[in-house]
Amino acid sequence: MRTPSFLLSLTLFAPLAVADRAPSSTRATPPTPPAAGKAQPRAPGAPAVAATPPAPPPVRLAPIDLATVPEACQSLAKQAVAPTLQVALSARVSLASCLAEHAVSPLELCDCGDSVAAIDKAVAPAIALLDDVVDNADPATQMIAEHTEGELYAGFSLRLLATLPKLASEAAEAEQSLRDLRKQTLEAQLTPWREAAMTAFQHVVELSKDHPAAAALPVVAAAVRDSEQRLAADVAAR
Numbered sequence: 003m004r005t006p007s008f009l010l011s012l013t014l015f016a017p018l019a020v021a022d023r024a025p026s027s028t029r030a031t032p033p034t035p036p037a038a039g040k041a042q043p044r045a046p047g048a049p050a051v052a053a054t055p056p057a058p059p060p061v062r063l064a065p066i067d068l069a070t071v072p073e074a075c076q077s078l079a080k081q082a083v084a085p086t087l088q089v090a091l092s093a094r095v096s097l098a099s100c101l102a103e104h105a106v107s108p109l110e111l112c113d114c115g116d117s118v119a120a121i122d123k124a125v126a127p128a129i130a131l132l133d134d135v136v137d138n139a140d141p142a143t144q145m146i147a148e149h150t151e152g153e154l155y156a157g158f159s160l161r162l163l164a165t166l167p168k169l170a171s172e173a174a175e176a177e178q179s180l181r182d183l184r185k186q187t188l189e190a191q192l193t194p195w196r197e198a199a200m201t202a203f204q205h206v207v208e209l210s211k212d213h214p215a216a217a218a219l220p221v222v223a224a225a226v227r228d229s230e231q232r233l234a235a236d237v238a239a240r
């Protein structure tokens with residue numbers, strides 16, 4: 003027979019035993035996954051992880067309509083749309099010279115403002131092509147493109163100066179004075195071209211100082227020397 007004190011002990015400990023066997027009503031909260039794209043704090047002592055730099059945007063060169071390119075420039079135009087960027091950029095410099103020559107050659111020129119305007123309009127696509135190369139090329143190709151643009155503008159001026167009437171050795175003083183006046187008038191109209199040429203040559207020299215390794219390449223070095231000589235000659239002529 004169980005004693006009253008033993009029954010009392012069972013009465014007191016039974017709820018505790020049941021409580022020990024009952025499952026906990028509170029569960030551990032799972033860790034919140036890190037938000038996508040958000041940098042997480044680095045644990046002390048953990049190595050730093052370098053962020054991956056974004057990929058540079060693809061270079062998009064100005065489109066070229068092969069149907070409008072003269073036959074003599076077609077081979078250069080096909081290279082100018084090549085998938086290899088450096089091939090395309092180099093070809094575009096040569097293509098610009100070819101386009102400018104074929105645009106100016108059929109024009110009937112005179113020592114007048116109309117001819118200046120006609121040349122500007124005719125060579126606009128070639129100049130735009132060179133400017134696009136300068137905006138997207140490596141320093142060496144930039145220098146070649148700037149030098150080519152300077153040469154084109156200098157060449158346009160020579161073409162128009164060549165349209166001034168020639169004077170005979172026995173020309174009267176009045177005829178000489180008239181020609182001098184026409185030359186002065188024309189040179190004033192050519193000032194924008196002279197300034198554009200000198201600006202391009204100056205850019206070549208500046209780029210050569212910023213990128214001496216590229217300027218040391220033979221073809222680039224020749225462009226730099228010529229640019230320096232033209233700039234010096236322009237200063238001496240003033």
